[in-house]
Amino acid sequence: MKKTETKNSAVLIENLDKYLDGKQILFGINLSIGSGEVFGFLGPNGAGKTTTMKAILGLIRPDAGTISILGDSTLSNETKEKIGFMPENTYLYKYLTGREFLRFNGKFFNISDTELDERIEEILQKVGLETAGDKLLAKYSKGMLQRIGLGQAIINNPSVVFLDEPMSGLDPIGRKMVKDLILELKKKGTTVFFNTHILSDVESICNSFAIIHQGHLVASDSVKNLDKPLEEYFIEKIHENTEGELEVC
Ligand SMILES: Nc1ncnc2c1ncn2[C@@H]1O[C@H](COP(=O)(O)OP(=O)(O)OP(=O)(O)O)[C@@H](O)[C@H]1O
Ligand SMILES: [Mg+2]
DSSP states (O other), rough: OOOOOOOEEEEEEEEEEETTTTTTEEEEEEEEEEEEEEEEEETTTSHHHHHHHHHHTTTOOOEEEEEETTBBSSOHHHHTTTEEOOOSSSSOOSSSSSSHHHHHHHEEEEEEEHHHHHHHHHHHTTTTTTTTSSSEEEOOOOOHHHHHHHHHHTTTHHHHHHHHSTTTTOOOHHHHHHHHHHHHHHHHHHHHEEEEEEEEHHHHHEEEEEEETTEEEEEEEEGGGOOSSSHHHHHHHHHHTTOOOOOOO
């Protein structure tokens, strides 16, 4: 495993460029997320949040730049064991029950059957699906699918979790559940990187945030440094950086 020098960065991205269909999507993205931090990644639709997350996770290949997770820039199997990921559009096996789906995902990790059984029950409860564990995913509602998708992201008790819009499509109780779950992960020292459009959630649960606009990072800071509501700050940054006059941070 190739270790980078930077200490305490759970996720480190340097000068990341990505092209898709011949068009540049990401322009020299730099991000450093400290170990145990909850980081909110913001930006308008189509800004490049999901593309950045996919590049970090090795699901797409960067055209330039370096990425390291937990000090490993090679994304070794050892590191992958410590990562959890909830994609934007979870591909779910509709003819598995919720419980079977969690077991299926858990089998990719080095977890004993007994521990896996315990984790499955714990997770079903955490995501509010304790009474739906034996129901087929084909019969889950949108929000229930979102919940089980979140559940599979933490099946391996990860050190770093990537969540692509975990609150989207959830009712107020579901949103509160996700927030509580992220806060519980934070308390345990888990690093959480999540893409979101819900600015109030970033204000209430994140340590740090960044804003991406048209593939450029236009802001990156600690939540505690905000001297105005994040909504106001966000709109200002997007306006300042629209129409080719990007003031990249
Ligand atoms: N497979 C692809 N091929 C070509 N272009 C793509 C592909 N996937 C994404 N893009 C483009 O890359 C840009 C960034 O998309 P991305 O999905 O990263 O945005 P996002 O910030 O996650 O948006 P949202 O908030 O809507 O989820 C968009 O212009 C999109 O059209
Ligand atoms: Mg997205």
